[in-house]
Structures are given as C-alpha cells and as structure tokens.
Amino acid sequence: MLPHGAQAQSAAAEAAARQSYQVGAGTLGAVLSEFAMQAGVTIQIDSTLVEGRQSVGLKGSYTVEEGFARLLAGSGMDAVRRGGKVYVLQGVVPDAVLPAVTVREQLDATSALQQEGKAADGYRSKTVSSVGALGSMALVDVPFSVSVVPQELIQNIQAQSTDDIYRINPYTRTMTAQGTGWSPVVNMRGFTTSDTAEDGLRRPYNHAAVVEDKERVEVLNGLSGFLYGAAAPAGMINYVYKRPTVERLNRITVGNYGGSQYYVHGDFGGRFDEAGRIGYRLNVVRQNGETAIDDQKIDRNLVSAAFDWKVTDDLLLEMNAIYNNYKTQAPSAYWFYNAAIPRGPAPDASKNWSQPWIHDEFNNTKLSARLTYKLNDNVTLRGGYTQNSIDRPVQDHTMNSAFSTTQYRQLRQRAGASEDTFDAGQAMIDIGFNTGTVEHKVTAGYYMYSARSWSNPFAPHTGYVGPYPLTEPTHVPEPVFPANTVPMEYDGKASNDNILIGDMIRFNDQWSILAGVNRSTIKSQAEGYDKSKTSPSFSVMFKPVPNVTTYASYIEGLEMGGVADDTAVNRGTVMPPMVSKQKEVGIKAEVGGMLLTGALFEIEKSYEYINAGNVYTQDGRQNHKGLELTATGKATRNLTLIGGVTFLDPSIKGGSSEGLQPMNVAKTLAKLYAEYALPAVPGLTLTGGVFHTGKQWANAVNSSRLPAYTTADLGVRYATRAGGRPWTFSLYASNVTDKNYWLNSYYLGAPRSIAFSAQTEF
Structure with missing residues (x-):
C-alpha cells in the first residue's frame, strides 16, 4: 500500500492527466456524476445546489479539473478536491442564479426538449412538444391527461415498434399489433383508435410504424377535437x-x-x-x-x-x-x-x-x-x-x-x-x-x-x-391464385x-x-x-x-x-x-x-x-x-x-x-x-x-x-x-x-x- 503522501501525489497526477470524455446532456447533477464516474473520482453533491438545472454535457479531452470547470462554468459553483479522489460541489457565489435551461449557454427549445426525460431523472418530462394546434406547453399546465414516453425509455426497453411503447405506458394497451400487417391500433379509456400525429400534424393511421427516429411519444388521453380535429375519443398519439x-x-x-x-x-x-x-x-x-x-x-x-x-x-x-x-x-x-x-x-x-x-x-x-x-x-x-x-x-x-x-x-x-x-x-x-x-x-x-x-x-x-x-397449426402449400390483370382504381378522398x-x-x-x-x-x-x-x-x-x-x-x-x-x-x-x-x-x-x-x-x-x-x-x-x-x-x-x-x-x-x-x-x-x-x-x-x-x-x-x-x-x-x-x-x-x-x-x-x-x- 502507498504511503498517504504518495497516494495524494498519485491522485494529483491523475487529476492533471488528460482523458477523453463522452458525457451526454441531462440534469446537472446526473452529468456531474457521470463525468466523475468516467474520470474515476467521486463527487459529493448537495441536491439543493443542482435542483432544476440542466447541462449540455461534455465531449473532448480534459483534465479532471478542466472538466469540472467546463461543466460548472457560469453556474456560481465549483468542484473542490477534498483529498485523494474525492471532490465536493460548493457554491462560490451563494446568490448566483442559474436559469433552468442553461449551464454554459442558453439552449433553444429543441435542445431543451432533448435534455428531458432522461433515465437519471426517472424519465420525467416537463414539456409536451405539441398539444395539437396549441403547440408546446408545460405538461403540468395541460388540462387533460397527458404522458410522455421519452427517447431513453424507448431505447432502454429495446422497443422495436409501438407495441412495446403501449405495453409500458400506463394509459395504453395494444389492440392490433404491428405483427398483424395492419396499422397499429391502441386502446385508451376503453376506446380504440389508429389516429396519430407526427410533430403535431395529423394522419388517420400508420402502417409499419418505426420508433428509432423518434425523440419521444406523447400520449393524450380522451377527446382531442379542439386540439387535433376529427378523431376517435380514445385519444391521440403524437410521434x-x-x-x-x-x-x-x-x-x-x-x-x-x-x-x-x-x-x-x-x-x-x-x-x-x-x-x-x-x-x-x-x-x-x-x-x-x-x-x-x-x-x-x-x-x-x-x-x-x-x-x-x-x-x-x-x-x-x-x-x-x-x-x-x-x-x-x-x-x-x-x-x-x-x-x-x-x-x-x-x-x-x-x-x-x-x-x-x-x-x-x-x-x-x-x-x-x-x-x-x-x-x-x-x-x-x-x-x-x-x-x-x-x-x-x-x-x-x-x-x-x-x-x-x-x-x-x-x-x-x-x-x-x-x-x-x-x-x-x-x-x-x-x-x-x-x-x-x-x-x-x-x-x-x-x-x-x-x-x-x-x-x-x-x-x-x-x-x-x-x-x-x-x-x-395446420400449414398447407401455397395455392395457385389467378394472375392479377385488374388495374388499380381510385377510391376517393x-x-x-x-x-x-x-x-x-x-x-x-x-x-x-x-x-x-x-x-x-x-x-x-x-x-x-x-x-x-x-x-x-x-x-x-x-x-x-x-x-x-x-x-x-x-x-x-x-x-x-x-x-x-x-x-x-x-x-x-x-x-x-x-x-x-x-x-x-x-x-x-x-x-x-x-x-x-x-x-x-x-x-x-x-x-x-x-x-x-x-x-x-x-x-x-x-x-x-x-x-x-x-x-x-x-x-x-x-x-x-x-x-x-x-x-x-x-x-x-x-x-x-x-x-x-x-x-x-x-x-x-x-x-x-x-x-x-x-x-x-x-x-x-x-x-x-x-x-x-x-x-x-x-x-x-x-x-x-x-x-x-x-x-x-x-x-x-x-x-x-x-x-x-x-x-x-x-x-x-x-x-x-x-x-x-x-x-x-x-x-x-x-x-x-x-x-x-x-x-x-x-
């Protein structure tokens, strides 16, 4: 075992060594903890200091000290080393106020949306990106039942289709699965619907739905006539x-x-x-x-x-x-x-x-x-x-x-x-x-x-x-169906x-x-x-x-x-x-x-x-x-x-x-x-x-x-x-x-x- 002085010198050397980091955006507390884990150090955080604060994360090569400094720039806080590999988050300017959606810079609405619903936050989202024609609103201010399935949850349950999302969401259950070849149908409040929206724009149904390119799925329970127009009373699914x-x-x-x-x-x-x-x-x-x-x-x-x-x-x-x-x-x-x-x-x-x-x-x-x-x-x-x-x-x-x-x-x-x-x-x-x-x-x-x-x-x-x-099951050879010589017809609009x-x-x-x-x-x-x-x-x-x-x-x-x-x-x-x-x-x-x-x-x-x-x-x-x-x-x-x-x-x-x-x-x-x-x-x-x-x-x-x-x-x-x-x-x-x-x-x-x-x- 190294003597105490040698341990301190080793820790200081490690803190001064540069290392490549890939820390995703999220709440400030979660980002600091992730950075500390990647750096091989420990940080002690008072939750009241980071409550409601977001960070865009950190990517690149830094020393431990540089990484903490970059993450906390403009926050009025600093990570102070207390010996060995232990750091403590402290407020440098006690009265400093950090806006809810900023750490180093003001994020636009899209970037802020991408920071919500992380696993580190218990998949909680604060915003509904589209309440139909009304546009974006704070989730708690929407006077209807709404839930959000964020991207990290979709990813972490290995969702392949909407069936997997409907299974997890508290409001929904699958009625027609994607594996049937038909448009997915969902049941909410006992009513069924295939009505969906994409970025707030309506469509009556959606065959072969995919989820890998979706940031979130927003579920509005019940009637949506004022918000989305003609639709089933079950609700609306917005991708x-x-x-x-x-x-x-x-x-x-x-x-x-x-x-x-x-x-x-x-x-x-x-x-x-x-x-x-x-x-x-x-x-x-x-x-x-x-x-x-x-x-x-x-x-x-x-x-x-x-x-x-x-x-x-x-x-x-x-x-x-x-x-x-x-x-x-x-x-x-x-x-x-x-x-x-x-x-x-x-x-x-x-x-x-x-x-x-x-x-x-x-x-x-x-x-x-x-x-x-x-x-x-x-x-x-x-x-x-x-x-x-x-x-x-x-x-x-x-x-x-x-x-x-x-x-x-x-x-x-x-x-x-x-x-x-x-x-x-x-x-x-x-x-x-x-x-x-x-x-x-x-x-x-x-x-x-x-x-x-x-x-x-x-x-x-x-x-x-x-x-x-x-x-x-009884399986039979494929029958010989007659050749299709009938032209396609317009069914209407x-x-x-x-x-x-x-x-x-x-x-x-x-x-x-x-x-x-x-x-x-x-x-x-x-x-x-x-x-x-x-x-x-x-x-x-x-x-x-x-x-x-x-x-x-x-x-x-x-x-x-x-x-x-x-x-x-x-x-x-x-x-x-x-x-x-x-x-x-x-x-x-x-x-x-x-x-x-x-x-x-x-x-x-x-x-x-x-x-x-x-x-x-x-x-x-x-x-x-x-x-x-x-x-x-x-x-x-x-x-x-x-x-x-x-x-x-x-x-x-x-x-x-x-x-x-x-x-x-x-x-x-x-x-x-x-x-x-x-x-x-x-x-x-x-x-x-x-x-x-x-x-x-x-x-x-x-x-x-x-x-x-x-x-x-x-x-x-x-x-x-x-x-x-x-x-x-x-x-x-x-x-x-x-x-x-x-x-x-x-x-x-x-x-x-x-x-x-x-x-x-x-």
Whole structure:
C-alpha cells in the first residue's frame, strides 16, 4: 500500500492527466456524476445546489479539473478536491442564479426538449412538444391527461415498434399489433383508435410504424377535437421526430429485437457550420430475421433525415425526409368467433397460426417542413406541411374462424396492391397580450389532413377451409391464385378541415382558463358525406400551491364513422360521422422526484358493433366513466417507477344493446415498470415490469368473456467505459413467463421475446 503522501501525489497526477470524455446532456447533477464516474473520482453533491438545472454535457479531452470547470462554468459553483479522489460541489457565489435551461449557454427549445426525460431523472418530462394546434406547453399546465414516453425509455426497453411503447405506458394497451400487417391500433379509456400525429400534424393511421427516429411519444388521453380535429375519443398519439443536436453525435447500436431479428442502428447528429445555424440528424436502421413467432420474419430498412436551419434569429425552418421499407413474412392471423361458440383458452402464441407463405410489404416515404417565425415578443407565426405516401405492393391475409371449441377453419386471401397518400398542414398564429393584470395567449388558425387511396379489387381467396385442430397449426402449400390483370382504381378522398381560436387566460399564479372553439368539417368522396360541427372546449385550472395543478375540462369532438371489417356482411361500409363529449376533473402534483396524476372522466359516443345478423351497425350510445391514477419519476435516488391504474365503468345506453357492455373493454388496467440502480455496482441497473389487463367481453352480446391476464418483463442494463468510449449493454425479456393469452377478441398476445444490444458513441 502507498504511503498517504504518495497516494495524494498519485491522485494529483491523475487529476492533471488528460482523458477523453463522452458525457451526454441531462440534469446537472446526473452529468456531474457521470463525468466523475468516467474520470474515476467521486463527487459529493448537495441536491439543493443542482435542483432544476440542466447541462449540455461534455465531449473532448480534459483534465479532471478542466472538466469540472467546463461543466460548472457560469453556474456560481465549483468542484473542490477534498483529498485523494474525492471532490465536493460548493457554491462560490451563494446568490448566483442559474436559469433552468442553461449551464454554459442558453439552449433553444429543441435542445431543451432533448435534455428531458432522461433515465437519471426517472424519465420525467416537463414539456409536451405539441398539444395539437396549441403547440408546446408545460405538461403540468395541460388540462387533460397527458404522458410522455421519452427517447431513453424507448431505447432502454429495446422497443422495436409501438407495441412495446403501449405495453409500458400506463394509459395504453395494444389492440392490433404491428405483427398483424395492419396499422397499429391502441386502446385508451376503453376506446380504440389508429389516429396519430407526427410533430403535431395529423394522419388517420400508420402502417409499419418505426420508433428509432423518434425523440419521444406523447400520449393524450380522451377527446382531442379542439386540439387535433376529427378523431376517435380514445385519444391521440403524437410521434416526435429526433431533431439535430448542438454537439456532434455519433452513436451506433447493434443487437437483436427477439428471435433472430438482428439489427444495426446508426444515430448521427450535429451542425454543418461553425455558427451552428444549420444542423442535421440521421437515423439509419437495417434489420432482418425471425421474430419469437414461428416462421414470422421482419426485413426492413429505414433512412430518416432531419434538418434545421436557423435562417435568422427569429426564423427557424425544420425539414424531414424519410424512407421506410418494411416486409413481414407470416403476419399474425385474425381470429373470429361466432357468438354461439364459447371462447376457449388461448392457443400457443409462439406458433404460426397463419401460413408460412403469407407476406406483406410497405414502402413508406415522407417529406415535411415546418416554419416558426417570431414576429416580435408578442406574436409568433407557425406553419407546417407534410406528405406521406404508402405503397403496398404485396398483401396477403389469413383469417381463422372457430368451428367449435376445439377446431377452426381458415381463409387465405391474396389482395391486390394499394396506395395511400396522406397530407397534413397547419397555419397558426400565437398572440400574447395583457388586459390589465390578466395575461392572454390567443392561438388562432387553420389545420387539415386528408387521405387519398387507390386499391385493386383483385382479391382471390380460398374461402374458409378445414376444420383443423386448435392444438396445433395446420400449414398447407401455397395455392395457385389467378394472375392479377385488374388495374388499380381510385377510391376517393377523405379530409378534415378545421378553423379554431383559443385563449389561454392567466389571472394570477393560481387561476387560469383555457377556452376555445373549433369548426371541424369531415368530407368523404367514397361515402358521399360532408358534415361540419362546431366543437367547444373549456378548462379551468387552479394551483393551490406551486407544485400542484387541479383542473376541470369539457370538450367535444367530431369523428368519422367506423368501417365494417372483412368479417361483416356489409364489409367496407362506412358509418355516418359521430359526435363525442367528455367531462374530466384532474390533478397533477410534483412531489419530490415524482409526478403524480389523477383524473375522473366520462366519455360518450355513438355505439358501433357487429350485430347478430353479422352486420356492422351504429346504434345507441357508448358511455365510459373512469378513474386514472399514475406516477412517474424517482421514488428514491436509485429507484425509478412508472406506473398507473385505470378503473372503467363501461355501458351502452339506448338502442337494441341497452344494458349490455361494449366488447374488448377491460374494466381494469394496471401497470408498473421499475428500474433500480445497484449502488454496489456503478453503472448496473435492473429493470422490469408487471402489466395487468382485466376481463373483457369477447362479443357484442356479452355471451363469452376473455379472462384477465398479467405479463411480466425483466431486464438488465450496464453502462461503462472501454477503449476510451462509453458503452451500454442491455438485455430485456418481455412476457418473461411466456404466457399465452387473448389480447382481445381478434388477436393473440405476444409470446416471450428476448432482446439485447450493445451501444457506443464516438
């Protein structure tokens, strides 16, 4: 052992030695701790000194002293060495005040957004990037139930698709999984929707969704008519694209999404010019291999580029260009049970209940641009436009119909090619002014989305053949379908146009109001309808103390009618537009490192279902009353919790289904995801969760019920340095017990899947 004096000299020499560092942005406390770990020293931090402060991180070669000095520049603090390898954070100028979003320089809104929701902060986000037409708002000030799934959480649970995000989020559950070949469908508050937005711009659905190029996923629960226009009352999912970084980013991830789905993902960002006015972000993914389901294979390529140009100090141009090719072999089968046949136990979900030769393919291209112009301190102009084209050259389908409690029949279909083009745009103005002591932020403008479609009526199929036993899938050779000589036809255009005005009124630090009205118009060429509705929205917010917000809201919305699926006699028929209404009271409280929320709500809309005659119809009203409770953040220094519970009271009022309950609605939804950083092993984090879905009626006449199910995830993550670079190694197992269950009346749940990855930056 070295004498004490020799130890001190050795520590001083190490502190003076230069070393290469790669410390990402985040909260100041987390960044200092990460730098200390990479430097091989210890820093003692008083949490009151760093509370609410952010840092852009540190990249480059520095001594220990230089690194601390650079990270703390302008903060009024210093890291003082107390002997050996121990440093203490001290305030040099006690009265110095550091703005919440700065350490060395003022960060713009995009950079600040990138610093939120880090694992070191318990994945808590303080901002919602887009509350529809209203734009960005503080999460606690939004008078609706909203949650954010940030990029680091998406990455740390090894999310391959939206299914993995919906499994973790307290509000959501998957209804139609991406592996089916159809657009992902999510259930919130007992209602289902495929409605999504991308950077706040609407689209009706999104096949072959990808998540590697997303900065975050924002979930708005319940009606969104005033905010987003015509949409289902379930809510709105807003996907936020990654934007260019201030510092250069070169990140490579290699891994496996489960089964033999090996992939490589490159994430690159930075600035083209020294002034930092023009930035880029490039995400590239190559994936190929079989999933955890027999014969099912995913082969995909993604190239997603984002560019920002700060034309002047007041004018920002943001652009995106994306290409996504997504092929699925043996997509999961759709199941149909006649009301007279009781629902039996779920078959083995790891087996291919479709056919090995069934396949699907999408070519997805997107171009978008957004302009933000700050006219002066009180007026901001915002505009954006996006066009997304989806080419589907190949689409096979498999539908399984229960013949008895032990047998099924199967229909195999080859459909012709189809194309869809989605357009969305908005032109908004934000005006801030005061009337006496009352503050106003008025938002007014126009936004729209439209969908044009082309399809091929060519759709030969085998009819329902069988029966086959439910104990094991029956696979047959690919039939000889006739050649497709039918040209593609234009199906028409569906659109939604909205004109709105809203006012966020702040009376004082405690009381504020959000009031607005939206004139929404739905048009459909295919169905020949044109309907408009003026939808009001009114919310009152009260802060009894600075860290608690309570609110009461009323909102209405217009929704395009549902479409009869392929199992209905009137397949393809579109129902008339529907008007929905929602009442909600809620609370949001920041307690320690946690964000706690609660909401009581009631939603009512027209009831749509397949009746006893197998006809898709609209009859009566569907009413859902419920309670939601969630918690997100750091329960302790080492323990992160993300969880929630929803209790629903669903019913049908009026019509021929009076007194029944809607199918595929679970009365209880409970989730808990947790991470624990082991103090004894720096960099090692244990992860996992438990997710419960209550019983659901399997049909519209309430004669058969799906049992409740609970699944569990387990994982581990290790962050370290090797070769002068940061490395993160992750392992995550979903449905670790390999439970078989009915996701809903139409699809099986996902089997056990084990994902792993290694990530580094350079």
